[in-house]
Amino acid sequence: MSGGGLVSRAAAAVAAATTAVRASQVPRVFAVTHRPLHTSLQSRSFAKELFLGNIKQKGVFPFPEISQDELSEINQFVGPVERFFTEEVDSRKIDQEGKIPVDTLEKLKSLGLFGIQVPEEYGGLGLSNTMYARLGEIISLDGSITVTLAAHQAIGLKGIILVGNEEQKAKYLPKLASGEHIAAFCLTEPASGSDAASIQTRATLSEDKKYFVLNGSKVWITNGGLASIFTVFAKTEVVDSDGSIKDKITAFIVERDFGGVTNGKPEEKLGIRGSNTCEVHFENTRVPVENVLGEVGGGFKVAMNILNSGRFSMGSAVAGMLKKLIELTAEYACTRKQFNRNLSEFGLIQEKFALMAQKAYVMESMTYLTAGMLDQPGFPDCSIEAAMVKVFSSEAAWQCVSEALQILGGSGYMKDYPYERFLRDSRILLIFEGTNEILRLFIALTGLQHAGRILTARIKDFKRGDVTTVMETIGRKLRDSLGRTVDLGLSGNLGVVHPSLGDSANKLEENVYYFGRTVETLLLRFGKTIVEEQLVLKRVANILINLYGMTAVLSRASRSIRTGLPNHDHEILLANMFCVEAYFQNLFSLSQLDKFAPENMDDHIKKVSQQILEKRAYICAHPLDRTS
Amino acid sequence: MAELRALVAVKRVIDFAVKIRVKPDKSGVVTDGVKHSMNPFCEIAVEEAVRLKEKKLVKEVIAVSCGPSQCQETIRTALAMGADRGIHVEVPGSQAESLGPLQVARVLAKLAEKEKVDLVFLGKQAIDDDCNQTGQMTAGLLDWPQGTFASQVTLEGDKIKVEREIDGGLETLRLKLPSVVTADLRLNEPRYATLPNIMKAKKKKIEVIKPGDLGVDLTSKVSVISVEEPPQRLAGVKVETTEDLVAKLKEVGRI
Numbered sequence: 001m002s003g004g005g006l007v008s009r010a011a012a013a014v015a016a017a018t019t020a021v022r023a024s025q026v027p028r029v030f031a032v033t034h035r036p037l038h039t040s041l042q043s044r045s046f047a048k049e050l051f052l053g054n055i056k057q058k059g060v061f062p063f064p065e066i067s068q069d070e071l072s073e074i075n076q077f078v079g080p081v082e083r084f085f086t087e088e089v090d091s092r093k094i095d096q097e098g099k100i101p102v103d104t105l106e107k108l109k110s111l112g113l114f115g116i117q118v119p120e121e122y123g124g125l126g127l128s129n130t131m132y133a134r135l136g137e138i139i140s141l142d143g144s145i146t147v148t149l150a151a152h153q154a155i156g157l158k159g160i161i162l163v164g165n166e167e168q169k170a171k172y173l174p175k176l177a178s179g180e181h182i183a184a185f186c187l188t189e190p191a192s193g194s195d196a197a198s199i200q201t202r203a204t205l206s207e208d209k210k211y212f213v214l215n216g217s218k219v220w221i222t223n224g225g226l227a228s229i230f231t232v233f234a235k236t237e238v239v240d241s242d243g244s245i246k247d248k249i250t251a252f253i254v255e256r257d258f259g260g261v262t263n264g265k266p267e268e269k270l271g272i273r274g275s276n277t278c279e280v281h282f283e284n285t286r287v288p289v290e291n292v293l294g295e296v297g298g299g300f301k302v303a304m305n306i307l308n309s310g311r312f313s314m315g316s317a318v319a320g321m322l323k324k325l326i327e328l329t330a331e332y333a334c335t336r337k338q339f340n341r342n343l344s345e346f347g348l349i350q351e352k353f354a355l356m357a358q359k360a361y362v363m364e365s366m367t368y369l370t371a372g373m374l375d376q377p378g379f380p381d382c383s384i385e386a387a388m389v390k391v392f393s394s395e396a397a398w399q400c401v402s403e404a405l406q407i408l409g410g411s412g413y414m415k416d417y418p419y420e421r422f423l424r425d426s427r428i429l430l431i432f433e434g435t436n437e438i439l440r441l442f443i444a445l446t447g448l449q450h451a452g453r454i455l456t457a458r459i460k461d462f463k464r465g466d467v468t469t470v471m472e473t474i475g476r477k478l479r480d481s482l483g484r485t486v487d488l489g490l491s492g493n494l495g496v497v498h499p500s501l502g503d504s505a506n507k508l509e510e511n512v513y514y515f516g517r518t519v520e521t522l523l524l525r526f527g528k529t530i531v532e533e534q535l536v537l538k539r540v541a542n543i544l545i546n547l548y549g550m551t552a553v554l555s556r557a558s559r560s561i562r563t564g565l566p567n568h569d570h571e572i573l574l575a576n577m578f579c580v581e582a583y584f585q586n587l588f589s590l591s592q593l594d595k596f597a598p599e600n601m602d603d604h605i606k607k608v609s610q611q612i613l614e615k616r617a618y619i620c621a622h623p624l625d626r627t628s
Numbered sequence: 629m630a631e632l633r634a635l636v637a638v639k640r641v642i643d644f645a646v647k648i649r650v651k652p653d654k655s656g657v658v659t660d661g662v663k664h665s666m667n668p669f670c671e672i673a674v675e676e677a678v679r680l681k682e683k684k685l686v687k688e689v690i691a692v693s694c695g696p697s698q699c700q701e702t703i704r705t706a707l708a709m710g711a712d713r714g715i716h717v718e719v720p721g722s723q724a725e726s727l728g729p730l731q732v733a734r735v736l737a738k739l740a741e742k743e744k745v746d747l748v749f750l751g752k753q754a755i756d757d758d759c760n761q762t763g764q765m766t767a768g769l770l771d772w773p774q775g776t777f778a779s780q781v782t783l784e785g786d787k788i789k790v791e792r793e794i795d796g797g798l799e800t801l802r803l804k805l806p807s808v809v810t811a812d813l814r815l816n817e818p819r820y821a822t823l824p825n826i827m828k829a830k831k832k833k834i835e836v837i838k839p840g841d842l843g844v845d846l847t848s849k850v851s852v853i854s855v856e857e858p859p860q861r862l863a864g865v866k867v868e869t870t871e872d873l874v875a876k877l878k879e880v881g882r883i
Contacts, residue, residue, distance in 0.1 A: 073830070076704055079665060080820045086645075112823035125823055566661050 046373070047384035047443075050547055051451035053516015055488045055509070059380075060551060061496035063365075063559040064372020066130055074134050081138045084111060091142045094274035095421050098266070100144055108179070113139070113149060115177025118161065122173035129312070129371040136313045137320030143425030144274025146317055151222035151275070152176075154310030156183030159231045159251055162309065163294040163302055168253060172229060184227035186218040186254075186280055187303055194438045196233075197300055201282065203234040203250060205289075212236070212292075214254065214285040224263045224278040230254045231293065231306070232282065238297035249299035253291040260285035271424030304383075311386040311433055312374065315367030318393040318429070321422065322360040325404045326353065328418075333407055343407070352403040354577070359396040361574045365552035366392060384446055387439045388545045394429035394436060401426050440541035441534065447544065448530060448537075451519050488512060490554070498558040500572055504579035508550045511586045515543055518593055525595060535602045539589045546582035553578055632783070632805070633688045634677045634747040636711065637736055638670040640695060640702040641756045654854040656725070666702045668818075669751025671709075673811040675818040676781055677749050678710035685783045686747070688712050692739060694732050696721045700834055707829035708821035714834035715739065719846065726848040728757075731839075733765035738842040740770055745806065747788070752777055752810040763810035773803040777812040 049056040066074075084107065094100055108114065116132050118124020127135070140146050157176045160168055175181040192199045201216025214234055218224075236250040254261065264279035294302045330353065333343040343349045370385045405412035405419040412419045430436050461469040490497045491505035522540070526533060557575040560568040592599045611619060642648065643663040651658055666674075680686040691706035693699040694717040703714035717735050719727060740748050748770075753760035767774035775781075775790030779798065782789040792799045793812050821829075839846050867873050877883045 072701065073826075076701065076708070076821075076826050077823050079705070080822065080826075084820060107820075110822050111820060116823075120827075125827060 045381050045384060046551075047388065047544060047548060048447055048450040050512055050515065050544060051447040051519050052454055053513050053519075055490065055512055055551070057489065057496060059373050059376060060369065061490075061555050061558070062562075063555040064130075064369065064375070065559075066128075066372075070128075070131070074131050077131070077135060078138060081111065081113070081135060084108075085138055085141045089142050089145065091144075091274075091418065091421065094142065094144050098268075098273045099276070100148060100274045104145075105179075108145065108149070114152060114179035114182075115173075116153060118153070118157070118173050118177040122169055122177060124173065124177035129374045130368060133313050133316035133367050133371045136317040137323075140317035140320045141324060142274070143272045143422075147222055147272045147275040147428075148226075150310065150313075151185060152183045152227075154313065155185035155306050156223065156227065156231060157229065158306045158309060159185075159293050159302055160253065162305055163251075164253075167290065168293070172253060176229060181228045182223050182226045183229045183231065184221050184223040184280070185306070186221050186224075186230050186232040188218060188220050190217065190219050194435055196303060197249065199233060199235060199249065201232070201234040203236045203252065203287065205236070206286075209289065211289060212250075212252065212287045214252065214260075214282045214287050216282050218280045218282075220267070220277055221263075221280045222275055222277050224280045225266060225276045228256045230256070230261070230280065232287075233299050233303055236296055236299075246297075248297035249303070250296050251293035251299040251302040252287050253293055254282070254285060254287055258285050258287060269428075271421070271427055273424075307434060308383040308386055309374075311390045312367055312370040312382070314429065314433065315363045315370070315389040315393040318397040318426075319360045319363045319367065321397065321426075322356055322363070322400055325401065325419075325422065326356050326360070329353075329356075329404050329407045349407060352407055355403060356400045358574050358578055359400050361571070362549045362553055362578055363389070363393045363396060365556040366549055369552045369555065384443050384544075385548065387434070387443050388541075388548045390433060391436045391439050391443070391541070392545050392549060394426075397426040397429050398423075437534075440538050443544055444537035444540040445531065448519065448523065448540070452523050455520060455523060496558065497554050498561045500561065501554050501557055501575055501579075504550070504576050504583075505554055507579055507583040508547065508554060511543070511547060511550070511583055511590075514590055515547065515586070518590055522593065535605065536593060539593055543586045543589050546586050550579050550582050632680075632686045632746040633690070633743065634680065634686050634749060635690050635692060635736070635740055635743060635745040636670075636674050636677045636706065636749040637732070637762070638674060638691055638693050638702050638706050639667045639751070639754050640664050640693065640699050641667045641754055644668060644755055650855055650857050654856060656852065656855050664698065664701075666705050667751050667754045667756075669753060669755075669811055669813070671751075671818040672813070672815050673749040673751050673809075674706045674709050674711060675816045676778075676809075676811060677747070678819075679816065680781075680783060681710065681712075690715060690743060690745070692717065692736070694727060694735055694839075695719050695724050703834055704826070704829055705821050707832045707834075708826040709819060710825075711832075713832055715743075716834055716836045717842070718836055718838055723846060725852075726846065726850075728848050728850055729759045729761035729765055731844070731846045731848060732762050733769055734844045734846075735839060735842060736762070736766045737769035738844055740766070740806070742842070747806065748772075748808045750808070750810045752812050763808055767808035770806075770808070773807045774809070775801050775803055775807060776810040778809050779812050779814045781809060781815065 046056050046060050088107065089104060094104075112125050113135070115122075115124030116127050116135060117129075118126065120126035136146070139149060153176075157173070160172055160176075164172075172181075176183055187196055187199065189199050189201060199216075201214070201218065203212040203214045205212055212234075214232065216234060218232070230253075232252045232254045233249050234252065235247045238246055238248040240246045260283040262281045262283070264281070267277045269275075269277060293299075330344075333349055333353070336343050366385075366389045370382055370389055373380055373382050373385065401419065401423045405423055408417060408419060411417055414420070434442070458469055458473075462473060488509045489495060490509055491499075491502040495502070495505060497505040519540075522530060522536065526536070530536065553575040557568070557571045559565075560571050565571075588599065591597050594600070641664065642657070642659065643665045646663050649658045650656075674689075674691065677686065677689045681689050689711040690713055691703050691711040692715040693703050696719065697716075700714075700716050703711075703716055707714055717739075736748060736750075748763075748766060750763040750766070752763065754762075763776055764774060766772075775788065775792060777793045778790045779793045780789075780791035784802070786805050788803050788805060788807055788809070790801050790803060790809060792801065793814070865876065867876055874883070
């Protein structure tokens with residue numbers, strides 16, 4: 001075997017690839033899109049690196065840990081909150097009456113739950129993201145309370161913490177932290193939901209430039225009827241850098257006392273009926289310029305940052321709810337007998353428990369991994385990771401609550417039991433805080449954008465003859481053609497994943513590698529137009545979510561084994577179970593992304609929907625019809 | 629006004645809501661990984677002491693607990709409820725098994741003297757062993773008067789009026805300070821340790837001492853031979869008439 005021959009064959013392969021690349025240059029995807037979806041500094045987050053076929057271990061392996069002090073502090077907090085929710089919160093009554101009793105709200109305020117993340121110097125608890133997530137597990141026992149508190153602090157007042165100046169923080173945060181004032185987040189309008197950038201509420205600068213006049217209507221605002229402080233987003237005229245006048249969004253802190261603020265009647269909802277949701281109208285409301293939040297014209301970014309910062313906590317909230325559901329349904333399954341056997345002995349029932357436990361495990365792992373990353377110093381960009389947690393947990397919630405209800409059979413359907421309320425309360429999770437459809441597009445496009453930029457740079461380096469890049473590329477193509485086994489440092493003696501999870505780690509590595517390759521292919525095939533290919537983007541996002549889940553469970557389980565936490569054998573089962581399932585799902589998605597894949601029904605889907613939507617009805621002839 | 633100081637003893641027990649399981653070797657109940665919290669009657673005792681402090685009748689409330697390091701969590705809860713400082717009498721896990729009312733009473737008696745307190749508050753009994761002895765023994769060792777099963781406590785100068793729940797109804801005693809009081813269910817409703825208070829409590833001191841420092845001997849003359857679950861309750865049988873009832877009772881040898 002002549003080494004020279006091998007190298008020249010590889011060189012030829014590389015030359016061929018280069019020509020192909022040169023022919024359809026990897027385009028600069030989204031140099032400026034019409035509505036940019038990225039909003040923070042471009043940094044190498046874990047999720048973005050997956051798009052390049054890399055597993056960035058820093059911050060992910062080993063699983064983030066908190067100090068012993070912090071742990072005992074959290075455990076101290078959990079006790080009273082848990083007690084309050086089990087003894088004094090009557091979720092059934094809240095759901096039936098459609099409101100949270102005043103003294104329950106007062107007790108929540110005195111417990112300190114209205115200012116969990118407000119810094120201590122402004123009267124809040126100043127807890128980290130991890131601690132916030134931990135408390136979320138308990139608060140989620142009541143959906144209405146969860147949403148009321150989240151709307152107040154995760155989005156309503158978050159803007160002031162993130163981008164507020166000292167005066168704004170000192171003026172507003174103390175009363176918000178104590179709950180004396182309640183906050184609401186006002187972005188959505190009747191004609192602008194997912195398309196947040198199209199809002200029409202307007203803020204016009206006064207003649208004397210001392211205040212803005214706010215006019216517009218917001219819809220579906222949680223706490224709209226209770227709040228006295230609103231974070232409002234409105235269009236303002238801004239002089240652009242090139243001198244032209246543009247309409248850009250600005251964020252404002254608006255007090256009800258400014259006048260002209262009215263709200264509509266509470267909406268009747270399917271679930272979370274105890275939370276207050278209504279229209280909020282602003283009529284010639286005067287907002288002092290001191291109340292601009294962030295920069296004039298920088299409101300869209302503020303909105304996205306606020307939403308990104310709170311999103312991850314949905315994972316722990318749902319995990320808390322699932323753990324409770326497992327307890328409730330297990331009690332039933334182990335005592336109810338049919339055919340002279342306990343329900344717990346039947347396979348179809350057992351499967352439901354395995355599902356709930358697995359989903360809860362993945363959700364917990366993803367949430368606390370993300371929270372751990374967010375709690376790192378600096379301002380790490382975890383917007384994709386947070387979005388993935390939200391999509392996964394909202395859909396798992398809907399699925400698992402439905403299965404839990406199913407275990408109870410007919411009883412599950414009755415209002416006497418809480419399952420139907422849990423089901424109704426969880427449906428909103430897929431809709432608010434960014435619909436799962438939009439988030440999937442966000443996840444896919446942000447990652448593809450990052451990959452596109454890096455790959456374009458690499459191609460440039462290669463063409464310039466940069467030695468390192470050339471050698472890397474040749475090496476890679478050589479290994480690919482020889483059928484390499486993927487090794488990204490996870491498994492094996494020097495791997496960060498524990499050996500008992502080695503098989504799953506290999507599956508993850510393989511998936512990640514082929515995902516990276518597929519991303520390149522997609523960018524080459526579609527270029528800029530990939531923005532329009534939602535079915536492709538959906539698959540990309542689904543693969544990524546699975547990859548993140550696999551990483552999270554492998555990291556967490558490895559830590560549990562190495563630390564010697566109780567029941568770590570059970571964790572190994574759950575982790576391996578999820579990884580196998582996710583691996584095969586990913587393989588299927590990856591094959592569907594292949595251009596000529598027979599599994600790919602996208603063209604059919606487009607045609608069918610076109611024909612239906614043209615007639616706005618189902619168009620098939622009735623099966624009983626005849627021609628004459 | 630008053631310069632009275634109170635010592636409140638708190639015990640860390642398995643949470644009341646947990647389903648207890650006996651260890652397979654019958655040496656005790658499963659405690660590993662099981663949720664623990666402050667004994668409910670101890671919470672009532674802490675609440676009463678803190679209320680007296682809020683009424684400015686008591687100057688300082690000291691919370692004390694005997695046991696392994698996890699006891700500090702329980703002391704912290706007492707601090708979050710309003711106690712001023714804590715004392716942890718450290719007893720390692722293995723020895724803690726032999727901690728009974730007499731040993732704890734010896735510790736409390738020595739502490740009461742050392743800290744020169746005027747009142748010792750305890751819960752009437754712990755929900756794990758239901759002994760209902762520690763308060764009484766402490767008073768005996770100190771030779772102080774005692775007001776047990778208290779459902780109402782009123783300070784009157786250098787005396788304390790204690791209303792007690794007894795089998796026959798309510799009994800009211802007037803005790804000269806210093807004295808020992810144990811709390812019963814209806815004495816008060818304990819407050820939640822709010823999260824802001826828990827954070828403030830972090831700054832309060834917990835002193836860690838060993839039983840030896842107090843000159844207390846922890847040897848116990850009691851040893852646990854075995855712990856078993858109570859026998860399973862069998863289902864009852866319904867009968868139609870009184871005659872059937874009498875016949876059945878004779879059958880099982882009850883009459």
